[in-house]
Amino acid sequence: MKRSPAPPLPPPEVRRRVREAATMTQDQLAERVGVTRETVAAWESGHEAPRGRKRDAYAKLLGTLADAAPARRPQPVPEPAPKSVPLVVAAGGGPAKTARPPALTPAQAFDALYEFGAPALVRQTYLLTGRRELARESVERAFQLAWEHWPEVARDRDPVGWVRATAYEYALSPWHRFRRRHRQPEPPPADPAHRTLLKALLKLPSPHRRTLLLYDGVGLDLPETAAETEASTPAAAGRLMRAREAVADRLPELGDPEVLHRRLAELASTERLRASRPPTVRAGSERRARFWTRAAIAFTVGLIGATALTLRTAPTHYEPPVPPGEAVGGVPARVAPGALSDEELELRQKLRDELQDGPERLVPRPG
Template sequence: MTRNVEGLPAPHERRSLREAAELTLDEVAAAMGVSAATVRHWESGRTNPRGRKHAAYARFLEGLTALPAAADADAAGPPGRTDPAAPAQPAEPAEPVLVAVAPGAGAGAEGGPTAPDGAAVATDTADTPVDDTGDTGGGAAGAVARPAVCPLLGPADAFDTLYDRAAPALALQSYLLSGRRALALEAVDRAFTRAWDQWPEVATDPDPEGWVRAIAYEHALSPWHRFRRAHRRPDRPPADPADRILLDALLALSPVHRRTVLLYDGVGLDLPDTAAETEATTLAAGNRILHAHAELAARIPELADVPVEKQSAALRERLVALRPPYALTPRPAAAVRGGGERRGRQWTRATLGLTAVITAATAYTVATAPTRYDPPPAPGESVTGVPPLSGPQQLTERSRQLQDKLRTDPQAGPARITPKIE
């Protein structure tokens, strides 16, 4: 089989292997955790998988290549037996071909089973019954062994598997985005805590790692961290001068360019997946990568002499080889799950307590509120053209004493002014 520069079969051979296995684009996409359009691009040679998707797709195609050979060996029977009338001997169990299936991936066109609670599953062709003719129990599609689903024990085990596989790499990526150890570990903890709180949604997502990665990136790149006292002082830079230059160059990029170049060169996503995760068009994501590479080449001497078409590979090697000055060790998965559950209980208790306080205040208000409305008296107002009401002023104590004195005077009264005839 011819191999191309990516270490994969030629694009037309990829499609031939899939069609020979009688698999649809949706089934391959569900197994790889990508969209059917991405698989179509891989088979047409328009794009090629990168990073972990490249290794997983290579193993997937090798498994498809081994299936016809295993079927032929089973049909031929054990070595040394030429008499077709002789009773068939039990064949040796073939080596299982494991194909990772995305958590929560539904049944394909054939209506296959799915794992409960979004648990990771694996296909094992050795557990599929084989009859005397070499066909597996699949009817017309018996040339290819249908996957046997092996679910994990429960949601907690599926979450722990996802956490153990993705948390260490996600901690390094968050450190490259923020340049701070505490913030990177906090971003990982926050992302997986939310994933456990919304585990049914995460379990049925085609790309659980992408779901968690988006939450961690958003937290690590939040501009509100600059107002936190704990993040005002920068962390100690890496000991290696090359790593220090690379980290400073990454932090000098804008947040959107930093995130795009890390997804494309660090994580190894292809351009359509990078554009989808950054919520941009493919053209916009490509322009961001070009501008980011130009800025990094101007700041990093090692990339200045590298041709443009090889800058992505060189940058990926530098990002993988970067060693932070601190140990980026996330908390155990059980602690993250327990912390999320404890925080959920605290929020529930706080909500119930606040509801009880509001209910008590409402009941007290209803009990003490007046049952009728007494309008307050309107204040007096002056009317234009009408003189104000006049009258005697209020007497002071001095005026009252004088008035009493005048009333008690013997000369007081009307007789005082009556004329006398002398």
């Protein structure tokens, strides 16, 4: 039996719009498809791609929701297939012909992605945290994770977005406050205007600061910002408005979004933030993977050894426990000898008065 072709699946930003147009929450959609809410959030953010029967059920449900609201329905767009860029080659003065570019190795593709996205991501993460060293560390850690999951990242629709979301999550982790080198304040920017803007940004709550940076700094639209921050579009819009109001209260001249975007770009560009070279990042990722692999092997060997020792020293048959002792009753107590009776006294005197030695002791006398 020939299987019917799978229905087309719209891009991540369209998926969210279709669900919100149908006034359906992520929990409700997850229950309809048979997955968790976190999976639906990952599908809508583009971090994961649905596959198999779940993909078919998800695509059919989105089509049903889109048909139910034709007035507000965004046109589903099938996922575009990767296109090869033609390369014009003229050999020996002959006519130009189109040839496929040579396929990149995974390391070359990763290096190209790193060279393209790392410098901007370091500057963005600096605006998010206000710490230069933490910004570099977050971006390097995100690219190390990208190299560990390179097959998934290479197939992602937005690899830079994948790395950006990972870097932001790592940079905003609350555990950094317990690290010794992050307790000391870093020198602020030299320009007083930049110093004031950075201070105003750091006063914002981290979700509001991240939303403001993605929308007014990076330039994402509102659905993409909501998807990357794992929030609904109305919630992202509310965070953006409150963040703009807080910044405008401190710096009234930044009430215009265009001025705010320009000032954010100037603040990020004035800091000299350099990232490591791609081979260094790949080597660190591979070294980290080897460390955890060896740690897992050592733990497994230790667990096997402990299990073998337990089996070797464990008893092979049942040994009943020794019952506790019990007191025995009814035994008369030991007493010392008392005074002699009259008969005993008479016998003792008779023995003393009789002959103690002689043949009479051995041979009885005749009667």
